[in-house]
Amino acid sequence: MTNINILKPTRDNFQTYLYIGLTLILISIFDVVLRSFFNFNFSTFLPGILNLFLPLIIGLVGLQMIRLEYSGNKIIDKINQSVNNNPFNAGLTLLIIFLTLLATPPALNWMIFEATISGDTKEACAASEGACWTYIKVWFRRFIYGMYPNDFHWRINTAFIFLIAFAFVGYFMKGKLKNYITFYYAILYPIIAFIIINFLISGGSFGLEWVETNAWGGLSLTFIVSFFGLIFCFPLGMILALGRRSELPVIRYISIGYIEFWRGVPLITVLFMSSVMFPMFLPSDAFVDKLIRVIAAIILFEAAYVAEVIRGGLQALPRGQYDAAKSLGMGYWRMQIFVILPQALKLVIPGIANTFLALVKDTPLIFVVGLSEVVGMLQMAKTNPKWLGFAMEGYIFASILFWAICYAMSRYSQYLELKYKTDR
Amino acid sequence: MNHRLKNIIPQLLTLLFVLAVIGFFTINAQLNMDERGIDFGYGFLGQESSFDVQFSLIEYDGSHSYARAYLVGLLNTILVSVLGIIFCTIIGVIVGVARLSPNYLIRNTAAWYVEFFRNVPLLLQIFFWYYAALRALPLPENTEPLFGVTYLTVKGYYIPRLIWENFDILFYSILAAIISIVIIKNYAKKLQEEKGQQLPVFLISVSLLVILPALTLITGMVQLEVALPVLKQLSKTSFIYADGISVPPELLALVLALSLYTATFVAECVRAGIQGISKGQKEAAASVGLTPNQILKLVIMPQALRIIIPPTTNQYLNLTKNSSLAAAIAYPDLVLVFAGTALMQTGRAIEIVSITMLTYLSLSLAISILMNWYNKRIAIKEK
Numbered sequence: 001m002t003n004i005n006i007l008k009p010t011r012d013n014f015q016t017y018l019y020i021g022l023t024l025i026l027i028s029i030f031d032v033v034l035r036s037f038f039n040f041n042f043s044t045f046l047p048g049i050l051n052l053f054l055p056l057i058i059g060l061v062g063l064q065m066i067r068l069e070y071s072g073n074k075i076i077d078k079i080n081q082s083v084n085n086n087p088f089n090a091g092l093t094l095l096i097i098f099l100t101l102l103a104t105p106p107a108l109n110w111m112i113f114e115a116t117i118s119g120d121t122k123e124a125c126a127a128s129e130g131a132c133w134t135y136i137k138v139w140f141r142r143f144i145y146g147m148y149p150n151d152f153h154w155r156i157n158t159a160f161i162f163l164i165a166f167a168f169v170g171y172f173m174k175g176k177l178k179n180y181i182t183f184y185y186a187i188l189y190p191i192i193a194f195i196i197i198n199f200l201i202s203g204g205s206f207g208l209e210w211v212e213t214n215a216w217g218g219l220s221l222t223f224i225v226s227f228f229g230l231i232f233c234f235p236l237g238m239i240l241a242l243g244r245r246s247e248l249p250v251i252r253y254i255s256i257g258y259i260e261f262w263r264g265v266p267l268i269t270v271l272f273m274s275s276v277m278f279p280m281f282l283p284s285d286a287f288v289d290k291l292i293r294v295i296a297a298i299i300l301f302e303a304a305y306v307a308e309v310i311r312g313g314l315q316a317l318p319r320g321q322y323d324a325a326k327s328l329g330m331g332y333w334r335m336q337i338f339v340i341l342p343q344a345l346k347l348v349i350p351g352i353a354n355t356f357l358a359l360v361k362d363t364p365l366i367f368v369v370g371l372s373e374v375v376g377m378l379q380m381a382k383t384n385p386k387w388l389g390f391a392m393e394g395y396i397f398a399s400i401l402f403w404a405i406c407y408a409m410s411r412y413s414q415y416l417e418l419k420y421k422t423d424r
Numbered sequence: 425m426n427h428r429l430k431n432i433i434p435q436l437l438t439l440l441f442v443l444a445v446i447g448f449f450t451i452n453a454q455l456n457m458d459e460r461g462i463d464f465g466y467g468f469l470g471q472e473s474s475f476d477v478q479f480s481l482i483e484y485d486g487s488h489s490y491a492r493a494y495l496v497g498l499l500n501t502i503l504v505s506v507l508g509i510i511f512c513t514i515i516g517v518i519v520g521v522a523r524l525s526p527n528y529l530i531r532n533t534a535a536w537y538v539e540f541f542r543n544v545p546l547l548l549q550i551f552f553w554y555y556a557a558l559r560a561l562p563l564p565e566n567t568e569p570l571f572g573v574t575y576l577t578v579k580g581y582y583i584p585r586l587i588w589e590n591f592d593i594l595f596y597s598i599l600a601a602i603i604s605i606v607i608i609k610n611y612a613k614k615l616q617e618e619k620g621q622q623l624p625v626f627l628i629s630v631s632l633l634v635i636l637p638a639l640t641l642i643t644g645m646v647q648l649e650v651a652l653p654v655l656k657q658l659s660k661t662s663f664i665y666a667d668g669i670s671v672p673p674e675l676l677a678l679v680l681a682l683s684l685y686t687a688t689f690v691a692e693c694v695r696a697g698i699q700g701i702s703k704g705q706k707e708a709a710a711s712v713g714l715t716p717n718q719i720l721k722l723v724i725m726p727q728a729l730r731i732i733i734p735p736t737t738n739q740y741l742n743l744t745k746n747s748s749l750a751a752a753i754a755y756p757d758l759v760l761v762f763a764g765t766a767l768m769q770t771g772r773a774i775e776i777v778s779i780t781m782l783t784y785l786s787l788s789l790a791i792s793i794l795m796n797w798y799n800k801r802i803a804i805k806e807k
Binding site for chain 1: 431434435436438439442448449452453455456457459525526527528529530533539540543544545546547548549551552555556559560745746748749751752759763767773774777780781784785788789
């Protein structure tokens with residue numbers, strides 16, 4: 001105890017304690033910097049474990065010496081409050097700083113200073129210890145477009161440009177046209193999207209060569225699968241949510257059964273079902289493309305999750321809204337479309353965004369039926385005999401890609417949430 | 425009459441639609457199976473499976489039946505799920521509390537962890553751990569021991585095997601310890617509610633759990649032998665550790681990825697739960713003189729748990745379902761063993777996929793019943 005009392009500053013001797021404490025902290029950080037950047041350790045004469053923890057001990061003593069409430073120095077007060085309010089927190093602070101310092105040089109070396117990006121064969125990377133970004137560079141087109149023939153990549157690009165352009169049409173619907181905006185997005189847009197993808201990417205007519213869906217892949221396939229999943233599972237989920245809240249018992253129980261069934265099974269078994277079981281359920285001469293079967297399975301699966309999210313919004317609405325709508329003489333559908341759903345959907349924007357994020361993150365699972373989007377292409381590239389041994393680079397590339405997509409989506413949903421927030 | 429008709433017609437139409445879809449599928453399935461000469465039935469479960477499984481908790485080889493293979497897969501799935509749930513709860517609670525820490529660095533480190541790990545697809549994380557991180561481990565012959573007796577190698581994690589004699593006595597002693605802990609806990613609760621005294625329940629429980637089994641060991645009723653992993657040469661260049669328990673790298677990668685991924689969601693639930701308790705509760709507790717630890721234990725946690733448990737249950741369910749991704753790295757779980765290998769061999773798609781789905785449905789149901797029971801136990805009891 002006396003030890004701690006010695007280290008405890010008072011208002012009178014704080015100046016001295018401050019100087020000594022700051023010096024000690026600086027020494028400890030300096031020690032770690034020396035160890036990690038210059039590989040030099042000045043305390044090797046100490047026994048092993050003490051040598052290892054020396055900076056931590058010095059730093060803790062230093063932080064202890066500057067810990068004083070309302071010391072009069074604003075900066076010190078701020079430091080004390082935010083990272084140094086008790087010995088435990090001080091220790092964790094030091095640990096985080098030291099670990100970051102220790103991890104920085106090897107990580108930087110591997111990722112930047114010793115990495116290779118030049119050349120286009122594996123041999124270019126053989127000389128250095130660092131990451132081989134050449135691998136990503138060479139395989140980049142494959143990661144984005146899959147096995148789609150190189151000459152036709154413009155078709156995928158054009159198709160996506162068209163899709164985005166048609167998505168923005170809603171912004172230009174003014175005046176009377178605005179009444180049809182829901183109709184456009186719910187029914188017309190999916191049909192247009194399907195036509196674009198069918199004729200441009202799949203081809204087979206208008207002089208475009210037919211490319212079978214097995215060749216599709218990479219990031220573009222991720223986008224196609226999540227895009228169709230997104231636009232179709234939303235209306236289906238809405239209907240299921242209304243069905244679950246319906247007063248008609250048959251409809252309610254069918255909806256409950258559907259939702260609980262799909263929510264209880266993993267997506268991977270659903271995809272298995274779509275690939276091995278579903279063909280048995282169709283007439284023997286009917287042929288449904290693998291990709292369409294997979295997208296249908298994903299839609300049916302995610303719709304159950306969307307339904308539960310929307311149900312949450314429906315339940316959160318006060319009864320008065322229903323009563324008011326009914327008292328105006330609105331029928332069931334008019335009430336739902338003009339009064340209930342607009343309010344309920346606004347409430348559940350974060351939930352729906354989460355479900356869509358889950359959908360995007362689930363797309364790699366289509367590997368079980370032999371389709372390969374980004375992660376699938378990585379696995380393919382990894383086992384390519386010419387490019388063995390670069391798994392790490394590939395996974396880092398793909399994680400950053402997915403992270404960026406998902407982070408952007410979650411940010412956008414936060415923006416939407418704020419935009420449609422109305423005080424009630 | 426008009427009103428009733430208005431109610432009945434949509435229901436009738438929906439029912440007809442569902443029946444038509446089911447009927448269409450059934451008739452097609454029947455026709456297809458007739459065409460290929462397969463008959464529907466679960467008799468194949470008794471046949472000899474004639475395939476091997478890499479990792480199994482029960483005795484199994486190719487001469488056992490498909491039903492046994494199913495059991496092997498199911499047990500492996502349950503093993504991964506239970507391990508994952510335990511670890512994701514531990515990490516999740518720590519990170520969730522850390523996100524509310526007054527320490528700026530800890531708060532932000534935790535936030536970055538959550539933001540990163542939940543925005544990267546789980547499959548990618550599993551691949552990362554299995555193909556990149558664990559492949560970088562040393563070969564068995566070059567491995568330095570971890571904690572003295574365990575070896576983390578590229579071929580798996582080798583830990584000592586415990587060989588018990590008279591294990592049942594030890595088991596009863598642990599059971600006795602647990603029962604007495606429950607009794608003491610109830611007594612402590614009564615004491616707390618009636619007189620406001622607090623017993624050091626945690627200390628007593630831990631010491632009971634340690635002392636009772638230790639007594640059986642000391643008195644010699646139970647004997648324990650430890651089989652340490654020993655390096656063994658299989659061929660000129662191939663080494664393994666024998667005698668210990670070997671945890672295959674697939675299991676390691678899967679548990680790591682599942683728990684790190686799910687922990688981000690659990691952490692968010694924990695954070696939401698603690699934040700959901702109004703500040704007034706904390707201040708009121710402080711003003712009656714409770715210490716910070718008592719505030720957390722007696723005031724915040726009991727209330728926060730009510731908010732935390734329902735969403736956390738969902739995360740446990742997700743983890744169990746996500747454990748099916750094991751098939752991607754060839755960990756022999758239910759999907760790989762049964763819906764993969766067994767399906768390939770027998771070709772009985774409908775039976776096997778339906779059994780697999782039903783199994784997952786019942787697992788989900790079991791977890792949600794268990795957690796609902798727990799939730800009800802700690803819910804507010806209004807008088």
